[in-house]
Amino acid sequence: MTWTIGFILFIYGAVMGSFLNVCIYRLPREESIVFPGSHCPICQKPILWRDNIPLLGWALLRGRCRQCQGSISPLYPLVELVTALLTVGLGVRFGLTLETLFLVILGYAFIVLTMIDFEHYILPDVITLPGIIFGLLVTALPWIGPPFPPFKEALIGVVAGGGGLWGFAWLFEKITGKVGMGFGDVKLTALIGAWMGWQALPFTIFVSALIGSVVGITWILIAGRDRHLPIPFGPYLIGGAWCYLYWGPEAYTWYFGLILH
Numbered sequence: 577m578t579w580t581i582g583f584i585l586f587i588y589g590a591v592m593g594s595f596l597n598v599c600i601y602r603l604p605r606e607e608s609i610v611f612p613g614s615h616c617p618i619c620q621k622p623i624l625w626r627d628n629i630p631l632l633g634w635a636l637l638r639g640r641c642r643q644c645q646g647s648i649s650p651l652y653p654l655v656e657l658v659t660a661l662l663t664v665g666l667g668v669r670f671g672l673t674l675e676t677l678f679l680v681i682l683g684y685a686f687i688v689l690t691m692i693d694f695e696h697y698i699l700p701d702v703i704t705l706p707g708i709i710f711g712l713l714v715t716a717l718p719w720i721g722p723p724f725p726p727f728k729e730a731l732i733g734v735v736a737g738g739g740g741l742w743g744f745a746w747l748f749e750k751i752t753g754k755v756g757m758g759f760g761d762v763k764l765t766a767l768i769g770a771w772m773g774w775q776a777l778p779f780t781i782f783v784s785a786l787i788g789s790v791v792g793i794t795w796i797l798i799a800g801r802d803r804h805l806p807i808p809f810g811p812y813l814i815g816g817a818w819c820y821l822y823w824g825p826e827a828y829t830w831y832f833g834l835i836l837h
Contacts, residue, residue, distance in 0.1 A: 581672070582664050589663030590630035593656030596684060600655065600691045603700050618646035630656045651691070659687055669822065675724060678714050679821070682707075682771055686814045689764065693810035699760030704767050708734060711770030723821060725773030733769025737777050741765045761809050768817045776820045779827065784809070784816035 595609075601617070602609050614623040621643040627633045634653040641648060662683045670676040685707055689699050714720060715730040725733070742762045768780055792807050820827075 577668055577672070582667070585664045585667050586660045589660035590656045592663070592684060593659030593687075594628065594630045596659055596688055597652050597655050599688045600695075603688070603702060604692055604696045604698060616641040616643060616646060616648075619644035630660075655687065655691065659684065662687070670723065675720060675722070678720075678724070682711075683818075686818065690811040690814050693760070693808040697808050699764050699810045701760075701763065704760065704763040707767045708738075708763070708770045711767060714771070715773075724771070725775070729773035729775065730770050733772065733774040733777060734766045735769075736774045737769030738762055738766030740777075761813060764810050764813055768813065772817060772820060772824075775828070776817060776824060779820045779824045780813060780816035782816070783819050784812040784814075787815050788812040 598609050598614065612622075614628050615621060616623060618641060621641070623633075624642065627637055627642055631653050634648060634650070637648070639648050639650060640646065663680055666676050666679050666683060670679060685703055689703055693699055712727065712730055712734065715724050716727040724730075742759070765777070765781075769777055772780075788807065788809055791812070795807070
């Protein structure tokens with residue numbers, strides 16, 4: 577990939593990150609992501625186009641609304657930057673292919689789900705349920721190849737991911753009387769199975785549990801968070817799935833090679 581193409585992908589990703597910010601803010605509040613246009617969440621005044629330039633707008637305004645001087649969260653440019661880097665990273669890793677285009681769409685959905693779950697402890701059905709169907713349709717396309725699985729493996733992934741995790745959550749609640757996992761996580765796992773196949777699920781769940789445990793313990797010890805408060809698990813599932821996308825098959829090869837020797 578040339579530097580020019582990488583730069584174009586970065587700019588495209590940053591622009592899409594600006595749109596993802598709209599989705600992250602409005603979807604949990606059940607607001608339209610189309611109308612009205614971008615506006616300050618404090619004073620409700622429209623944001624001028626020059627103040628809405630991805631990454632630069634926030635920096636030039638020093639994180640303040642031009643109209644009311646209210647503080648604008650640094651998460652906005654952070655999402656734009658992450659989206660830009662994700663877009664470039666996928667292009668570098670998988671090339672400029674149709675498969676990469678679909679992976680970019682999946683990555684954008686993951687960013688929105690991650691940010692919403694961290695803030696609101698929900699994974700909106702408006703993303704997860706259509707995402708499951710869309711993932712199955714993508715894997716059913718005859719000209720789609722790796723890293724996407726065959727349709728049959730994707731279908732098994734939906735059943736195993738959604739059904740298996742639902743059964744675990746139901747059993748845990750019956751035994752302990754506590755809700756250990758939200759059903760948004762169940763749908764997200766089914767979505768991951770639809771896009772990456774059933775083989776991705778053991779790796780994803782193991783890595784996500786590992787990351788979640790480390791982050792949760794660190795959160796409690798350093799930040800003094802109440803251990804009885806819920807911790808959003810969706811972002812860690814997404815992190816595990818993304819690790820599988822990049823390194824999962826190689827990790828399986830290394831692991832089975834290790835235990836079979």
